[in-house]
Amino acid sequence: MISAAGVAACSSFSWPSLPNMPSIPSISFAKEGTEERPAISCAAVTRLNLQALDWPNAKRLDIVIRKAKFAPGMVVMTLNAPNVIRITNNDRDMRTFRAEEFFRASGIARIVYDGRPVLETCIDAIRIGPLKSAELQVVPLRKGEYPYGESTSRDLPLMPFATESETGQIIVR
DSSP states (O other): OHHHHHHHHHHTOOOOOOOOOOOOOOOOSSSSEEEEOOGGGGHHHHTSOGGGSOGGGSEEEEEEEETTEEESSEEEEOTTOOEEEEEEEOSSSOEEEEOHHHHHTEEEEEEEETTEEESOOOEEEEEEOTTOEEEEEEEEOSOEEEEEESOOOTTSOOOOSSSOBSEEEEEEO
16 A cells, blocks of 8 residues: 555656756767867857968978877967968778867867868867868867877877877977
């Protein structure tokens, strides 16, 4: 008798509903291309007119991935200046150029992946297929030192030298 009353009481109970929250974009680790970051962090960047900058005379930086190592291990940029970063994957496996902190402290005007423009410019990382490349038009908006690599955990040892390493560092002055 008591258990039947308990079941009846549970069936009439309704859970309170949660308030509507903005959704976080899903990140696919199985395909090539950009990995999105939450759009909220891009709101200020979208108001900037980055396309009006002098991109033909921007500083050009090449980062090459070979045998799962990045070269160079250190890249230096100037605050508020346009830079074109070309990331080339010379491996036969897909690789990720992950630089969450740097991308969140920068404005990305344009991304060209494997010769095709990419609409999304608010990213944390870009997955680059075997023997392919990506070109990013970037303007650093905050000074600092930012790790990059397949994984950018602060626990990983950074090798800030102009040699091949599994992680690297972007310095914005």
